[in-house]
Amino acid sequence: SAVISQKPSRDICQRGTSLTIQCQVDSQVTMMFWYRQQPGQSLTLIATANQGSEATYESGFVIDKFPISRPNLTFSTLTVSNLSPEDSSIYLCSAALRAGHEQYFGPGTRLTVT
């Protein structure tokens, strides 16, 4: 298993600014993912964070808006750029030992944009 921590747990940001969310895994993992979850709704995959290369983004998500870093096998960051109120959501990091296998999720970061 793996334990995932995220920082910050929540933040309130002004329109036009950016927020960087950190995700730390307590062991080396192959796969790391970033999701968005609107309150009361399901999870939507934003991107896969690839170690040592550019992230793989899902349809509707672009690198300029959601730059992602993954410098090693235990850490990743997601930045939400040029914030607007529509970006208010919960952002979740997850990790898996291998593709398609059980994902371990962090507690999430609740972002509110004013």
Next chain:
Amino acid sequence: LAKTTQPISMDSYEGQEVNITCSHNNIATNDYITWYQQFPSQGPRFIIQGYKTKVTNEVASLFIPADRKSSTLSLPRVSLSDTAVYYCLVGDRGGATNKLIFGTGTLLAVQP
């Protein structure tokens, strides 16, 4: 892409068996079915994963018919602490992440 649908909510009583079904009509050959549980203000937690027929672990069973177009999560003898949202996820073990599609989620409310 395998779109998944689930009932929005279900009610049950303590001690009963609960079955939650997920429909995934367009499931592909390489897709596995995984179920997660989510409590408020927490990330989802893995329950069980399967490919076909029946899988059982210490907390749940997963039934997948031969055509694999649906799956049923079975929770035996639920308790109040099982009140949560349950998601099915259809995913490709080949690494095609555009197929990591969570279902709409089912809110299970367990009453005393």
